[in-house]
Structure formats: C-alpha cells, structure tokens
Amino acid sequence: MYHSVDEALTAKIVVPPTLFREHMRALSAMGYHTISIDRYSEIVYGRKADSGKTVLLTFDDGYEDFYTTTWPILQEYGATATVFLLSSYAGQLNWWNHKANYLKRHLSWAQIIQLKREGVSFGAHSTDHQNFAKLNGSQILNDLEISKREIEHWLDQPITAFSYPYGDFNDRAVDIVQRLFKLAFSVDQGSIDYRNSPYTINRLSVNRAWTADDLISNLAKMDKDDVPRESEPIVKP
Numbered sequence: 326m327y328h329s330v331d332e333a334l335t336a337k338i339v340v341p342p343t344l345f346r347e348h349m350r351a352l353s354a355m356g357y358h359t360i361s362i363d364r365y366s367e368i369v370y371g372r373k374a375d376s377g378k379t380v381l382l383t384f385d386d387g388y389e390d391f392y393t394t395t396w397p398i399l400q401e402y403g404a405t406a407t408v409f410l411l412s413s414y415a416g417q418l419n420w421w422n423h424k425a426n427y428l429k430r431h432l433s434w435a436q437i438i439q440l441k442r443e444g445v446s447f448g449a450h451s452t453d454h455q456n457f458a459k460l461n462g463s464q465i466l467n468d469l470e471i472s473k474r475e476i477e478h479w480l481d482q483p484i485t486a487f488s489y490p491y492g493d494f495n496d497r498a499v500d501i502v503q504r505l506f507k508l509a510f511s512v513d514q515g516s517i518d519y520r521n522s523p524y525t526i527n528r529l530s531v532n533r534a535w536t537a538d539d540l541i542s543n544l545a546k547m548d549k550d551d552v553p554r555e556s557e558p559i560v561k562p
Contacts, residue, residue, distance in 0.1 A: 326383045326512060326528040330395040334427050337532045342394050344533065349402045351537035352380060357544070359399075362407040362446040362486045366507050369523050380544065382406040383510065383528060385450055385488055386419070389430040392440060400443075409450035409488035409510075410437065412475040421454045434479045441480055448486035449473050449506070456491050457498040465501045473505055486510070499524050 328338040330345045340348075352359075357378045360368075365381045382399075384391055387410040399406055411421070416433035419425060432440075441447065449472045451457070457465055469487070476484045485507040489498070492512025502509045502524055509524040529543050 326385060326510075326530050327395075328385050329388045329390055329429065330398070331388075331390045331429070332394075334429075335533075336425070336427065337534070340531065340533050340535075342398065344536075345395065346398050346401075347537040348531070348535075348540050349398055349404060351541050352404070352544075353402045355541055355544075359404040359406065361405055361444075362448060362508070366485060369508065383448075383488065384408045385512075386454075387411060387415075387432045387437075387450065388419075389432050389436065392432055392436040396440060396443070396445065405444050405446065407446040407448055407486065408432070408437075408440070409448045409486075410472075410476055411450050411452065411454055412472040413452040414454075415479075437479065441482075447476060447480060447484065448488060448508075448510075449476055449484050450488045451490050454490040456493050457489055458493040458495045460498075462497055462501060465498055466504075469501065469505050494525070 327340060327345075329336075329340070330342055331339050332342055355378070357380045359382050360379050362381065368379075382404065384395065384406055387408050391408055395406075411431060414421065414431045415437065416431060418428045418430055420428075437447065449469070452468050452472045455464075455468065460468070473484050487502055487506045487509045489502075489509065489511055494502075494509075494511065499509070499522070507523065508526065510526045510528055512530050513525075513527045529540075529547070531540065
C-alpha cells in the first residue's frame with residue numbers, strides 16, 4: 326500500500342519518484358506481476374487460480390500525483406494499480422487531513438475517468454476520511470452508500486472494494502461494509518492470512534524508508550504463506 330509519490334514532500338508516507346521507480350524495477354526484475362482488484366477478487370472467491378508472484382498495488386486517498394507521477398512510472402513497467410478514492414474530495418485539497426503539514430490535491434473526476442480508460446482500478450475510501458471505529462451504524466452506512474454511489478456514477482461500473490480510513494474498524498463497521506462490498510482492506514502490516522475474512526485484509530504499508538530490497542524481502546515473507554490454488558478458494562462460493 327502506498328499513499329503518495331511526490332518529490333517535494335518529506336512526510337513518511339510520501340515516497341520520492343526515484344525510489345518508487347526502484348521499487349517497480351525490483352518487482353519486475355524478480356518476476357512479480359501486478360493484478361487488478363477484480364482479478365484479486367476472483368482469486369479470493371475461488372473463480373481464478375493464483376498464478377504465483379502476483380502483487381496488488383493499492384494507493385489510498387487518491388492524490389493527484391498518481392495521475393501526474395505514479396501512473397507514468399507504472400506504465401514504464403507494464404504495471405497496474407488500484408486507487409481508493411475519497412468521493413467528496415475529488416479535485417479538492419486534502420483539508421480533511423488536519424494532522425498533515427502539507428496540502429495536496431486529490432484526483433479530479435476527469436483524471437479518474439481517464440485513468441480508468443487506461444486500465445487503473447478504483448475502490449472506495451469513504452466520503453471524507455472519517456474514522457469508522459468512532460461512528461455509529463447509521464453514520465457508517467450513510468457514508469458508504471454515498472461514496473459507493475458517487476464513484477459508481479462517475480465511472481459507470483460497480484465498485485466492489487473498500488479501504489478503511491486510517492485502517493481503523495470494529496465489528497460494526499465490518500458488518501456494514503460487507504453488505505455493500507466484496508473486499509475491504511486495513512492498513513495492518515503483515516502477511517495476508519487467506520483463511521481470514523476478505524473484509525479485514527492486511528497490506529504491506531510502504532513508506533519512504535523502504536529500499537527496493539526491503540520491499541522484495543517483505544514480499545518474499547508473504548510468499549511463504551499458504552496461498553490457495555484453484556482447488557482451494559479463499560472464500561467458499
């Protein structure tokens with residue numbers, strides 16, 4: 326999981342373009358290939374076999390630098406990615422992030438539509454990045470319905486994946502999310518346990534301190550997990 330690829334900022338979650346390119350070069354050299362969120366869902370639900378060295382690249386928050394900087398680098402390596410969007414902030418600055426000491430613009434709907442045409446996948450990340458562990462059921466459901474409906478309207482396709490804001494959730498949030506989505510992602514660092522719920526999926530949270538070797542090393546640890554094949558779906562149909 327990445328957030329932003331930007332030369333100008335030094336926040337921990339912002340990866341410089343030169344380092345991001347090194348990450349993608351290392352993935353390619355080690356034989357990894359990226360997959361879409363739909364392909365990942367098919368693996369989870371047993372409709373497709375996992376083919377080995379696959380990586381689902383995800384980007385939370387949907388910053389504009391994905392369009393200007395990240396996507397061109399991904400294209401150099403024939404890679405794809407999934408971006409989780411804040412539906413109420415399309416084309417807007419990140420005023421929701423009161424802890425950040427920087428302002429960044431989010432992708433506009435025009436940019437999102439163009440990226441979709443070029444092969445980028447999208448998911449929902451709520452309307453305005455509220456912590457779902459602190460909301461009641463009605464607030465969570467309302468936020469999810471608005472976010473999902475707006476993204477589906479602009480992209481004219483079903484949105485089936487969700488990423489919890491801040492990675493925070495509780496049983497109530499998970500219960501409501503699974504009514505509307507097929508997959509949901511946390512920011513918990515660690516290997517994916519394919520026997521667990523598809524609504525609390527772990528990710529590797531990449532930051533600017535990770536070298537290309539660090540990335541490959543952490544992926545190698547995940548490869549040791551028992552990844553289901555065609556005869557063993559993660560979630561029974």
